[in-house]
Amino acid sequence: MTMAEESNCIFCKIIKGEIPSAKVYEDEDVFAFLDLSQVTMGHTLIIPKVHQKDIFHLEPEIAAKLFKHVPVIARAIQEAFHPVGMNILNNNSELAGQSVFHYHIHLIPRYGNTDTFSFSFQPHTDDYSNEQRSKIAAAIAEKIR
Numbered sequence: 001m002t003m004a005e006e007s008n009c010i011f012c013k014i015i016k017g018e019i020p021s022a023k024v025y026e027d028e029d030v031f032a033f034l035d036l037s038q039v040t041m042g043h044t045l046i047i048p049k050v051h052q053k054d055i056f057h058l059e060p061e062i063a064a065k066l067f068k069h070v071p072v073i074a075r076a077i078q079e080a081f082h083p084v085g086m087n088i089l090n091n092n093s094e095l096a097g098q099s100v101f102h103y104h105i106h107l108i109p110r111y112g113n114t115d116t117f118s119f120s121f122q123p124h125t126d127d128y129s130n131e132q133r134s135k136i137a138a139a140i141a142e143k144i145r
């Protein structure tokens, strides 16, 4: 990360109060605020205060401090607005839909037929044998450190 990346970062500016936001929660490590786009009502972003651009750069210790707030804030949204469910997601890289390059988790409450958020997995279950799945798992497992 360069200083330029951090000083041009819209979310770093939100943390510093240089850009206004609708704050939901703040402590020394994390900041949570409403996503301007309100994909559904209560759509909230949770971010670390340190500028780390995506999951590939997010330090596990920072992630631990960040993720522990996810269920707490999810339940707060649930109590406030009684959604039927919630999608929690995080985009990494432009290809994957990331537009702000400061790591963030989206909490998107779901209200059923009245909301316009859509999300779908397209399964390829039959395209892989169990042996192929085992090889893929082993390739990942050997890189874990």
Ligand code: AMP
Binding pocket: 010, 019, 021, 034, 035, 036, 037, 038, 090, 091, 097, 098, 099, 100, 101
């Ligand atoms: P992503 O596309 O996953 O990187 O998500 C970035 C999100 O940041 C989008 O959903 C935007 O609506 C949201 N966003 C961008 N600027 C602001 C802002 N100033 N305040 C709140 N949310 C913002």
Ligand code: ZN
Binding pocket: 006, 009, 010, 011, 012, 013, 050, 051, 052, 101, 102
């Ligand atoms: Zn930043």
